[in-house]
Amino acid sequence: MSLQPETFKSVVKLAAERVIASAPELTSLDQAIGDGDHGFNMKRGFEAVLGKLDAISEQPFDEALKTIGKTLVMTVGGASGPLYGSFFLAAGEALSHDKHLPEDIADVFGSGVNAVSARGRSHVGEKTMLDVLVPVLETLKNAAGHPDLIARVSTTAAEAVERTAPMRATKGRASFLGPRSVGHIDPGARSSCILVQAVCASLEGKQ
């Protein structure tokens, strides 16, 4: 059973809405170890995505993902703009090359994750969004085809975000804090978790 355009649209819609609604939480996480703009950045970007939702959902999936990526790059700014932008641009690019959803989801998601890592020159363990994205990718690979896949992905994201708290940041703005970055959840990890869980929720039909 292949991904339906309506499903795709409702997934994007819910993800955008959830991240927009979480702006205050993301902002206050970013106030603690960053500069307090992550919530507004994500809100601005996903509002722009929502504004183009109809057009996006008429595009083929690869083009749609690239449009989302471009939109994020051009409206978010900060660190998260190029990173999420690169994620979606690369995921769209992967889809263009003979990949299909949902069966190739791990490959497509993996292309996005690689793009974040390349753009950010960062790896797991540096207290960034990668500390959610990489574990999610692992689950997508390891539990592929498993009937519980969606639930497992969602749990992975939730657990991964908590594990960023004890980490010491070496990338992003929180790295300037050195040891003082310890004890706080990374805002970008949290926004990744929100996005991933929104996709899961939408696909499971429980909005």
Add this chain to the structure above:
Amino acid sequence: MSLQPETFKSVVKLAAERVIASAPELTSLDQAIGDGDHGFNMKRGFEAVLGKLDAISEQPFDEALKTIGKTLVMTVGGASGPLYGSFFLAAGEALSHDKHLPEDIADVFGSGVNAVSARGRSHVGEKTMLDVLVPVLETLKNAAGHPDLIARVSTTAAEAVERTAPMRATKGRASFLGPRSVGHIDPGARSSCILVQAVCASLEGKQ
């Protein structure tokens, strides 16, 4: 019985000490309807006077008053510097012209008051130090020779200062407040009262 140098010295000393000790009160009166510096201004000036007290008390009274005046002019600044300075300069000048203390106190004091009025282009009723100085001058004239003179002067000053509260300022910094200057005691009136009462207290020996 003419004024003794030691008496003069102790009068100046007490007046200076009292006004210096009142700096916080004068400052907070000036914060309400001025710029909050009257206490520091008076403190600075009378500390300078105290610093020269030995030299001053070796001068003839007219010169001593002029030295006090010059010292105030050159250290106080603001409005009160030229005004108190002019008061003492003019009082000293009056003494130089065949006046004697204590018998000519009303004339000498009156010269000082006139100098304030001339320098400030101000009159009674404008909510300034003149609203203490002029009533005190009246009492000096009217109760001249009276055994109670000192007590009466002291009472006059105390009553006069209270009467500045309902006045609307038309001179000095408080005038900028227009009707909002009403309801507050004028800081310069208060410092005049403190000086006058200190002189009275010193002369009566109750320090």
Add this chain to the structure above:
Amino acid sequence: MKKFINSVDGVLAESLDGLAAAHADLVTLGPERKFVRRRELNSRKVALVSGGGSGHEPLHAGFVGYGMLDAACPGQVFTSPTPDQIVEAAQAVSGDAGVLFIVKNYAGDRMNFEMAAEISEGRTATIVTDDDVAVENSTHSIGRRGVAGTLIVEKIVGAAAEKGADLQACVALGERVNARTRSMGVALTSCTVPAAGTPTFVLAEDEMEVGVGIHGEPGRRRVKLERADAIAFEMTTAIAGDLDARDGNEALLLVNGFGGTPAIELYLMYNAARRMLEKRGLRIARSLVGSYVTSLDMAGCSLTVSLLDTETRALWDHPVRTAALKW
């Protein structure tokens, strides 16, 4: 009180030493720090001497230099300088063309400069600035305060003096500029005088004080904090209502920060004020935005509008080389 200071008593001296050292190419300190004067003097021009209480930096010491002041006398914080400072400054910088005192209209400033003028040898003249429309203009009272418009008088007369105007011409020019200049200020927070250690007044988180001067004096009234446009509207209305401005008049618009307000907000206020003044038919031909006439650390700003003519515009444009204004 949160300030970069060592001791309450040392603030002024240490700050002046810093200014003199940072701008040693332009200015030098007089003995006992009684004044700040130009390093290079020109004995043939009218000497411009200003001064006033400190706490308004860069006014006045930051305006000492070619094309503006010859000397500035800094008083204690918010306290007029003493006559001896002014006399010595005048002596140090005056040549044959006389000395012009530029004095903001405060009882203290006027009296101290007056005493100085009485004592000074040589020719002196005085201009008094009184541009603050927040104060009622009455002949019974001392009248209006001199605030940020003083900068404009100092700049324009400074240029004229540099170009050889004589003392009388400088006075006439300064009075003309002052008469065509109006200001009004709004405070979002009080300032804190170092020696006092606590704010001069206290505003609630949702309050502002309209019509303040530059010494932490309370203003016209205390109201709820408003949007920038509403604030700019009240200020431009008061200013324009008091200026004899005609349609098409050229004007200089100065948006002045009080010390605690950043440039991003000042430019926003400039944008609002300019729009409103243009709607009233003024042409904003020249602009200045920045913290030039401050009130210690007060958050707030003032607007100043000064009507220009061909002569005053050219004098405004004339080169100036001071610590705070350079072009």
Add this chain to the structure above:
Amino acid sequence: MKKFINSVDGVLAESLDGLAAAHADLVTLGPERKFVRRRELNSRKVALVSGGGSGHEPLHAGFVGYGMLDAACPGQVFTSPTPDQIVEAAQAVSGDAGVLFIVKNYAGDRMNFEMAAEISEGRTATIVTDDDVAVENSTHSIGRRGVAGTLIVEKIVGAAAEKGADLQACVALGERVNARTRSMGVALTSCTVPAAGTPTFVLAEDEMEVGVGIHGEPGRRRVKLERADAIAFEMTTAIAGDLDARDGNEALLLVNGFGGTPAIELYLMYNAARRMLEKRGLRIARSLVGSYVTSLDMAGCSLTVSLLDTETRALWDHPVRTAALKW
């Protein structure tokens, strides 16, 4: 939150409009306010393009003009600009000599400029500034922040570009200046991001935050408020300890206010810092004191020391005509 604003969303646009109107002789706004560029372009010189989050005014837009930047891209408050802004700015101002991006070392700024460089047609090169000694310099991390020292790089490279230096020479010069420049900042209060509405952090009345950046990020440590000399000592010690300075070296000292600190305090800090640096054998040959690289309304300041040589001193002295720096 006490600010002169109309709406949280409008702050940036209205402030940029104000800046462009107030300095229309020098700059003009790009479409959709994506950048601020020089009014008069010179297509033969290397084009300098900088940018970053807003809230640091006058950095960078206030440094656009002859002798400094050709364009500046303002992001949202404390948020790096987007690649399209940078690409369009570069397109608008670049001639044949290529474009030099001057980027402060933040993940966001670096990535957005990097994407822009990838997309841009024509030759581009990038200098990254990282002068903040409050941050540990480690190869495992992103390294140090770029703060007020960026102004010095922009000024000196701007002068060189004006005088005809090619792209490669500009990069080499910028890297040399950056390598010889160190800064450190102290906050007495937090800033308030308009969109957040509340201070980013809260300091008690007797606390300060040592080693802050320019985005309201917490610093090295929170300590009791100290005297100006003690603060200057800690800052100059950290800076000098990290600079490869020799006895007799000439230096430029920049005392930079964060937006809520008035000139009187900055000059006092300058006085303290200068004394201490001179004791260490540096000669303070050039100085700049003012609020140039701000953090919205934060009360606080940073010190920057940049070692000069004959060439860089002459380039610093080279004429500059921008909204915020003119000589």
